[in-house]
Amino acid sequence: MTIDLHLDCHMHSTYSDGSTGIQEMAASAVEKGLTTIAITDHMPLPFKTRYAMERRSLDDYRRKIDEARKICGKELNILAGLEIEFIPRHMDWIRDIIAMDWDILLVSVHGIVAGQGHFMVNGREDEFKTTFDTLFQNNIQAFCTHYYSLIREAAATGWFDVAGHMDVIKKHNRDNRYFNEQEDWYQALIQDTLTSIRTNGLRLEVNMNGLNHQAGDTYPSPWILRRAEAMGIPLILGSDAHSPDRQGQYFPFVRDIIDGKTDPARLKHIRSKAQAS
Secondary structure (H helix, E strand, C coil): CCCCCCCEEEECCCCCCCCCCHHHHHHHHHHCCCCCCEEEECCCCCCCCCCCCCHHHHHHHHHHHHHHHHHHHCCCEEEEEEEEEHHHHHHHHHHHHHCCCCCEEEEECEEECCCCEECCCCHHHHHHHHHHHCCCCCHHHHHHHHHHHHHHHHHHHHHHEEEECCCHHHHCHHHHCCCCCCCHHHHHHHHHHHHHHCCCCCEEEEEHHHHHHCCCCCCCHHHHHHHHHHHHHHCCEECCCCCCCCCCCCCCHHHHHCCCCCCCCHHHHHHHHHHCC
16 A cells, blocks of 8 residues: 655644644745645643643634745645544534534544543553553553544544544553553454444554654554555554654655564664654
């Protein structure tokens, strides 16, 4: 399956938790030879977080993307998007935001809302452990089962274009600290989730930022990406860049990574080469 190496579907600006403005991100993308990017800042949430955009900023966000389009002209196609935080309790809130007519919508699960709390999945390890300990009583199978059920529920809405960093629940799972991806129960969760993604017509993000995390791997793992390709699920690259230096990072190596042609020494070389470029 062909993957467009010049399209980066996932990046953030100062409107959410990025370090750089939209125009600067666009100019950097041109320098890096990208031809299409999606600005996908974290959607506003009805409660305070350290990463989400403010609801009152949405109109200005769209204006800044339009300004960047005018400046970049024919050099770069810029898609106006959002990374949607899927929270079933706030479906009306989400529905109102996505009704604003976006070019691309990624859907992700960063945290789980339960009771009066927002319990992080994609955060620091101490936050992950709080979710694991408090919400799921140290039962990793229950944690993973709930997490992947949210992704399937999101896919079934028909609202979204791309499933973002699908297995980010493994972010702190280096050396199988919390679970083994080869266990039957986990493989079954992945298969059910991929089936839902395919059935509902989403693309699957190959999120390269996991190579910068403790996971040391793409989101999702190469074996999942190979399975997705075998099922005919389209793959789309995302850097999840929060600064210009991460745009398009590791993209030239994606085929080798998916095909399993990268041993630990090779991955270390890829990381150092990309970070030096």
